[in-house]
Structures are given as C-alpha cells and as structure tokens.
Amino acid sequence: AAKGPAPHLRRTGGTATVKAMLLEWCRARTRSYQHVEVQNFSGSWGSGLAFCALLHSFFPDAFDYGSLDPSDRRHNFALAFATAEERAGCAPLLEVEDMVRLPVPDAKCVYTYLQELYRCLVAMGLVKTKKR
Numbered sequence: 001a002a003k004g005p006a007p008h009l010r011r012t013g014g015t016a017t018v019k020a021m022l023l024e025w026c027r028a029r030t031r032s033y034q035h036v037e038v039q040n041f042s043g044s045w046g047s048g049l050a051f052c053a054l055l056h057s058f059f060p061d062a063f064d065y066g067s068l069d070p071s072d073r074r075h076n077f078a079l080a081f082a083t084a085e086e087r088a089g090c091a092p093l094l095e096v097e098d099m100v101r102l103p104v105p106d107a108k109c110v111y112t113y114l115q116e117l118y119r120c121l122v123a124m125g126l127v128k129t130k131k132r
Helices: 015-030 049-058 073-088 096-101 107-123
Strands: none
Touching: 015 049, 015 107, 049 073, 049 096, 073 096, 073 107
C-alpha cells in the first residue's frame, strides 16, 4: 500500500515510462518520413531530420521536407529550431552550433527539448492528452 502524506494518490509511471511514451510519440509522428528512424534520444536525431520531420508533421506548410539534405546538418537543425520557436512557441533550448559540433547529440538535451516541444504543442491544442 502507498504510504506518505497522500496514500490515496499513487504515481502511475516514472521517468522511464514518460521517456518511453515520448519516444513512441516521436516515432509515430515521424514514421512516414524518409531518412528518419527514431530509435533513441541521441543518434536518431543526429542529422536534424528527425526534428524537421516531427515539426513538419504538425506544420506541413512551414517548409518543404522533401528538399532537405540529410548531410546538411546545420541547415536542418537551424530550420527545425526556428520552426519550433516561431510556430510552436518552443523555447530555444538547443543551439545549432552545439548540435553540429557533436557527432551524436546528447540524449538528455534532446529529451529535454522534446519534452518542451511536446508541452508547447499540447498548450496549442495540437496534441491531445488523456484526461486524468
């Protein structure tokens, strides 16, 4: 039985559950995009295309996904982060230069950014969440 100040309130799922759900959400939103296969919060985001695909899935008129080059990481990150800030009001938590400098993005940074993007999309009513 749960103990503590509010034993009737039981936490359903910890950080691992939230991470798994966010990863699955990203995977589902980007599944149909070429050159994107979301498997984790690090290497899957290395070209910047996964960020672009995720944003394009919500804002298809923002840019032409088909014209993006997987090897032009700087452009892909800049486009994704600018689109997230302009269209979703997402705080610029990641820097293009930091992402380009690292061959594999830092998983904690990517996870934090995606949480913020998800929160912004929910606030805009673009992502429906289950009522508790």
